[in-house]
Amino acid sequence: MTSASQLRSHLEAVLAPRIPRALTPPERPEPEMMSTGIAAVDSITGGIPLGCLTEICGPPSSGRTSVLLAAIAACMRRGEICAVVDASDAFDPQSAANAGVDLGRLLWVRGGDGVSPGRHRDTEKRGSGQRASGSLEEGKRGDRQSAVGVRPAKNFVLSKNAPESPLTESRQANAECPLLEQALKATDLLLQAGGFGMIVLDLADVPISATRRIPLTTWFRFRRSVENTSTALIVVEQHPHAKSCASLVMDFVAQPATWSEAADQNATLVGTHGIPVATGPSLPVTNDRVAFRVTSEGIAIPFHQPPTSSFETPQRWSIPRARLLNTVHVHLQVTRSRTNRAAKFPVCSESGPARNQYRTQ
Amino acid sequence: MLFACIYVPEFPVEAFLRTAPELREKATVVLDGTPPLLTVIAANAWAREAGIETGMTKLQAEACPEVHLRRRSFAQEDAANAALIDCAHAFSPRVENTNRRALNPENHDKPADTIILDAAGLERLFGSPAKIAHNLTASVARMGLQANIAIAGNPDAAMHAARGFSGITVMVSETEAKRLATLPVPLLEPSPEILEILESWGIRDFGSLARLPEVALSQRLGQPGLRLQRLAQGRAERTLVPAEAAIKFEETIELEDAIALLEPLAFVLNRMLEQLCQRLTARALAANELRLTLELTGHADQSAEEQEASKARHQRSFQFPVPMQDHRTLLKLLELDLAAHPPGGPVKKIQLAAEPAPPRFAQSGLFLPRGPAPERLELTLARIRNITGDDRVGSAELLDSHAPGAFRVKKFQPSGGLSESSGQQQWTALRIFRPPIQTKVQMRHGTPARLLLRGQAHQVTAAAGPWRKSGGWWTDQSWTRDEWDLELCAEQNPPMLVRVYRDLSSAKWYVEGSFD
Numbered sequence: 027m028t029s030a031s032q033l034r035s036h037l038e039a040v041l042a043p044r045i046p047r048a049l050t051p052p053e054r055p056e057p058e059m060m061s062t063g064i065a066a067v068d069s070i071t072g073g074i075p076l077g078c079l080t081e082i083c084g085p086p087s088s089g090r091t092s093v094l095l096a097a098i099a100a101c102m103r104r105g106e107i108c109a110v111v112d113a114s115d116a117f118d119p120q121s122a123a124n125a126g127v128d129l130g131r132l133l134w135v136r137g138g139d140g141v142s143p144g145r146h147r148d149t150e151k152r153g154s155g156q157r158a159s160g161s162l163e164e165g166k167r168g169d170r171q172s173a174v175g176v177r178p179a180k181n182f183v184l185s186k187n188a189p190e191s192p193l194t195e196s197r198q199a200n201a202e203c204p205l206l207e208q209a210l211k212a213t214d215l216l217l218q219a220g221g222f223g224m225i226v227l228d229l230a231d232v233p234i235s236a237t238r239r240i241p242l243t244t245w246f247r248f249r250r251s252v253e254n255t256s257t258a259l260i261v262v263e264q265h266p267h268a269k270s271c272a273s274l275v276m277d278f279v280a281q282p283a284t285w286s287e288a289a290d291q292n293a294t295l296v297g298t299h300g301i302p303v304a305t306g307p308s309l310p311v312t313n314d315r316v317a318f319r320v321t322s323e324g325i326a327i328p329f330h331q332p333p334t335s336s337f338e339t340p341q342r343w344s345i346p347r348a349r350l351l352n353t354v355h356v357h358l359q360v361t362r363s364r365t366n367r368a369a370k371f372p373v374c375s376e377s378g379p380a381r382n383q384y385r386t387q
Numbered sequence: 388m389l390f391a392c393i394y395v396p397e398f399p400v401e402a403f404l405r406t407a408p409e410l411r412e413k414a415t416v417v418l419d420g421t422p423p424l425l426t427v428i429a430a431n432a433w434a435r436e437a438g439i440e441t442g443m444t445k446l447q448a449e450a451c452p453e454v455h456l457r458r459r460s461f462a463q464e465d466a467a468n469a470a471l472i473d474c475a476h477a478f479s480p481r482v483e484n485t486n487r488r489a490l491n492p493e494n495h496d497k498p499a500d501t502i503i504l505d506a507a508g509l510e511r512l513f514g515s516p517a518k519i520a521h522n523l524t525a526s527v528a529r530m531g532l533q534a535n536i537a538i539a540g541n542p543d544a545a546m547h548a549a550r551g552f553s554g555i556t557v558m559v560s561e562t563e564a565k566r567l568a569t570l571p572v573p574l575l576e577p578s579p580e581i582l583e584i585l586e587s588w589g590i591r592d593f594g595s596l597a598r599l600p601e602v603a604l605s606q607r608l609g610q611p612g613l614r615l616q617r618l619a620q621g622r623a624e625r626t627l628v629p630a631e632a633a634i635k636f637e638e639t640i641e642l643e644d645a646i647a648l649l650e651p652l653a654f655v656l657n658r659m660l661e662q663l664c665q666r667l668t669a670r671a672l673a674a675n676e677l678r679l680t681l682e683l684t685g686h687a688d689q690s691a692e693e694q695e696a697s698k699a700r701h702q703r704s705f706q707f708p709v710p711m712q713d714h715r716t717l718l719k720l721l722e723l724d725l726a727a728h729p730p731g732g733p734v735k736k737i738q739l740a741a742e743p744a745p746p747r748f749a750q751s752g753l754f755l756p757r758g759p760a761p762e763r764l765e766l767t768l769a770r771i772r773n774i775t776g777d778d779r780v781g782s783a784e785l786l787d788s789h790a791p792g793a794f795r796v797k798k799f800q801p802s803g804g805l806s807e808s809s810g811q812q813q814w815t816a817l818r819i820f821r822p823p824i825q826t827k828v829q830m831r832h833g834t835p836a837r838l839l840l841r842g843q844a845h846q847v848t849a850a851a852g853p854w855r856k857s858g859g860w861w862t863d864q865s866w867t868r869d870e871w872d873l874e875l876c877a878e879q880n881p882p883m884l885v886r887v888y889r890d891l892s893s894a895k896w897y898v899e900g901s902f903d
Contacts, residue, residue: 087884091816091903107758107801118900119783119794121816129783131801135771136779212771219767221759230903231818256756280881283874283902285849 057273060224060258063100063126067093067276071360074224075273079249079259081266081362084278089356090230090262092125093278097260098224099126106223109133109216113209114231133222135212137205206236210244217251217259225252229263237263245271266361275362281355390542390627391478391506391519393471393527394549395534398500399429399459402467405531406640406658410455414439416448419459428459429498462639462738468499469635470530470666477526477669478519481505483542484630501549503542505627520555529665539563544621547574547593563621568594575615581608593619634670636741638663645684645733652734653722659739660714660721667743673710675744677717679703682736701730708800709761710744716762723769727777758801768799789858790866791899792819815902817886823897828887835871838887840898845875848882853889867891872902 034049041048059073074080074097082090098108108131110117115136119129206229213227229237245268252259261268266275395401399417404410414434418425425445437451448456468484475482485501506519513519520536527534537548537556544563548556551570558566570593572585584607590596596619604612617623638659646652656679667673681701703724711717747761759767772780781796829837838845850873857867868888875883884902889895 085881085883086818086901087882087903089815089903091818092814095814095816104756106756115821116818116900117783118817118819119785121814122783123785124814125816129785132782133768133799133801134781134783134796135775136796137775208774211774215767215770219759219763221757221764223756280883282882283849283884285851285874 058256060097060104061100062093063096063103064093067096067356067358070358071274071276071363074258074260076256076258077253078273079245079252079261079268079271080274080276081268081272082260082262082276082278083264083266085264085280086230087283088278088280089358090278091121093276093356093358094226094228094260094262095122095125095127098122098132098226099128101224101258102126102128102131104223107131107133107221108224108226109135109222110226110228111135111137111209111212111216112228113137113205114228116231117228133216135209135216137209204236206232206240210240213248213259214251217248217257220255220257222257224258224260227259227261229261232263234264237265237267240267242269242271245269272362275360277359277361279357279359281357283355388540389506389509389516389538390540390545391504391523391536391538392542392545392549393475393502393504393523393534393536394546395467395471395500395527395532396550396553397429397431398467398498399464400431400434401532402464403457403460404431405467405470405662406463406638406655408531408658414451414454415457416454417457417459418445418448425458457643458641460639460641462641464498466638466662467530467532468502469637470662471499471502471527471532471534472630473666473669474523474526474530475502475504478509478513478523479504479506481627481629483627501546503546503627505629506538516557517555520557524555526669530669531662531665539621541621541623542625542627543618543623547618547621550574558621564594564597564619567619567621568592568597572596572615572619575618577615578611581611581615584608634672634743636663636666636672636674636743637738638740639736639738641736642734645735647733649722649725649729652725652737653718655737656721656739657714657718659737660717663739663741664712664714664717667741668712670743671746672743673712673746674717674741675707675710676742677705677707677721678740678742679705679721680738680740681730681734682738683730683732684735699732701732701734703728707761707765708798709747711762711765712746713762716766719766720769723773727773764799789856791856792821817900818903819900820898823888823899826887826896826898828889828896835873835887838873838875838885838896838898840875840885843877845877845883847873848876849874857891865892870899 038047038049057075057078060076061068061073062071082094084090098110101108103126108127110132112134117134117136119134122132123129209227209229213225216222216225248259249268249271261272266272266277268275399419400415403417404415411431412433414437415431416427416434416439417429419428420426423445427439427441427443427445427448430439430441434451434454437454439448439451439454445456448454472482472484481504483503485497485499485503506516509519510516513522516538520538523536524534527536535549535553535556537545537552537558539545539548539558540560540563544558544567547567547570548558548563551567551574556566572591572593572595573582575593575596577585585591585596590599596616599616601613601616604616608615614623640655640659642655646655663674679702683699683701703721705720705724768780778796780799782799782801783794784797786793786795824840827839828835834850835847838847850871852871853869855867855869857865859865860867868890870886870888873885873887875885877883886899886902888897888899890897
């Protein structure tokens with residue numbers, strides 16, 4: 027070992043006039059950090075590193091998306107433009123707007139089956155709510171008709187006399203392309219375009235069995251594409267897969283939520299559209315509930331009013347158990363970080379990294 | 388006074404070669420007439436060397452080996468003429484167009500091969516008249532045309548010099564008569580009677596005509612004879628008639644053989660876009676909108692009736708967030724769009740029109756981050772649209788409605804400046820299942836107690852609700868439902884928070900999404 031290091035030093039010394047530090051990898055400067063918009067998260071992670079890949083992992087209902095939307099909003103407050111590649115078409119614009127995201131400056135690349143929002147509502151109205159035919163599970167089954175973005179078969183070759191057109195091949199490749207691959211391609215294109223402050227690859231609802239199959243070269247390519255830029259690449263998933271390509275990995279753990287017992291409080295809770303109805307802890311869920319009033323006889327709930335109407339028809343509804351989903355606790359653990367690595371991961375620790383927990387209050 | 392003339396010899400051939408530069412080094416001939424009486428009206432130098440002459444029949448021309456025969460296309464000639472005018476306007480605002488088709492589209496007698504521009508005062512911008520002529524030649528060459536350029540003290544002398552001498556001709560004042568002396572008399576375009584008389588007198592060039600005594604010529608040929616003499620002497624005075632034609636950027640190609648594949652079609656489109664962008668650049672403009680019209684024809688193995696029935700037009704329109712001048716970007720956008728929206732048949736005629744707009748002059752704030760370049764962003768979005776589908780890329784816009792999922796996806800056109808978002812807020816986000824998952828809910832004392840989700844039974848450990856929501860009852864899109872927020876617990880799984888609702892019209896339960 028000593029001889030090897032001596033040989034290396036000798037070679038570097040010989041090559042120094044022509045190639046300085048020939049065998050020593052260049053030192054990577056500390057990345058610039060960007061706030062997540064939540065002080066408690068910033069205190070643990072130091073923020074989101076720019077020019078790096080960040081993984082936000084955890085099971086459903088662990089608070090990943092809430093923290094993500096807060097980070098996007100914080101990024102936009104700096105004047106940046108952001109992009110979300112939503113593999114499973116689960117992004118909720120209303121939630122994003124509530125979190126302070128400027129939707130006009132957010133590029134949304136939707137996965138799914140290509141069904142327009144209007145059709146969703148129709149489906150909902152008719153009550154024929156079957157699971158999306160273009161879901162990831164079905165996509166894996168190779169159902170070409172249900173693959174994402176594939177329109178009904180058309181003569182996409184200019185001439186039927188030319189079946190071997192390159193155009194034909196590209197379209198067929200698209201038809202066989204699973205949703206995950208499309209999301210990865212879209213992310214790749216956005217990274218190449220440059221200029222975005224934050225690019226989010228949302229794989230939160232993609233099965234682990236599918237995300238595990240993403241080759242390491244893809245993560246490596248993402249890391250190389252994003253480094254030396256001022257873009258933060260964030261991947262939301264259930265388990266971390268990027269390994270050493272990720273500069274920051276945040277692991278979220280689902281916690282029981284806090285529910286407010288409205289009837290027990292024996293208080294009057296009044297809310298209006300867009301204004302939090304619950305007092306106390308923040309992160310209220312009921313942002314779009316209609317106004318209601320708790321009385322000794324029960325809860326008075328008016329019918330839903332059209333936006334432009336001003337009439338109000340109260341209706342008595344006796345449900346003494348009525349309460350609100352009040353707070354979602356976020357339990358966050360940093361499992362990998364480029365910054366202050368020694369402090370975060372004591373080598374002699376036997377019980378693993380210390381868990382940091384913050385409650386959104 | 389100084390006037391410059393741009394003359395394109397063999398204009399019909401040049402107009403065709405402008406869109407097919409690979410044939411420039413090959414013998415090419417343009418035919419016109421009513422089939423089967425097609426005759427040669429123009430031929431390039433290679434065809435002349437092969438023995439082709441104007442007036443030959445198609446059969447005679449076909450006898451020459453390796454000669455490319457093309458039918459005359461007035462659309463291409465008009466586009467080439469428009470390119471010449473654009474080129475001239477890059478030098479001077481006073482441009483005279485000799486295209487008679489511009490005034491009357493039915494006028495096919497003469498090709499629109501000559502442009503005259505007022506070059507007075509251009510010395511301060513471009514230098515000497517010789518430099519002006521060189522700049523004009525280079526500019527016309529960028530348009531894909533080969534022209535003769537002449538500069539003289541009056542428009543007619545410049546025109547005759549451009550038509551008579553190849554290359555660049557610069558005539559200093561008072562030397563026009565000497566320089567024009569060798570040109571043939573038919574270049575003055577006299578009437579057939581006068582030409583015959585001059586022939587009988589042995590007058591065959593400008594010099595001979597210029598030396599005739601004025602009074603004697605006037606007695607024999609009258610005022611037309613005198614006018615011809617002044618033209619031959621290069622002394623004719625007339626006022627330039629500047630053309631104020633509407634700025635129209637259109638390129639048209641009528642294909643001899645229909646194109647059935649995207650790659651050759653892109654090849655042709657590339658040439659057209661190059662020319663279009665050159666013309667826009669010459670006018671210091673950019674394309675704000677691009678309209679592509681493809682005239683389709685039937686397949687070769689179809690009968691004549693079927694081919695006639697399948698003739699159609701494929702039209703695509705592209706509106707850009709910022710005016711563009713780069714033909715490569717435009718070509719890629721066209722390619723991606725045609726790949727996503729194929730015409731459905733072989734293409735016989737291509738028409739490309741650009742809506743001009745001033746180029747983008749924008750400077751973002753010094754302390755604002757640089758966003759994605761608009762041209763590159765547009766290309767990236769087109770590529771992503773090609774992967775995911777047209778309506779799957781954009782920015783969300785909330786609608787003024789309380790209906791669940793009331794939003795629409797619009798074209799992504801980010802505005803500059805800082806975000807319009809309000810202050811820092813913290814909300815629990817909802818992840819939507821699109822479309823909602825139908826489920827079965829077991830109620831206990833009016834509250835959900837068990838729920839079946841994706842084939843797995845979940846115990847409800849906490850519930851909040853119901854909240855009744857309804858709307859649209861005044862339309863046929865009414866909706867009404869009771870919403871619940873539930874905490875689910877399944878074996879060996881972490882707790883999960885979901886929003887479920889019961890559709891009151893169908894009495895079915897759905898899971899709308901999960902809180903995360």
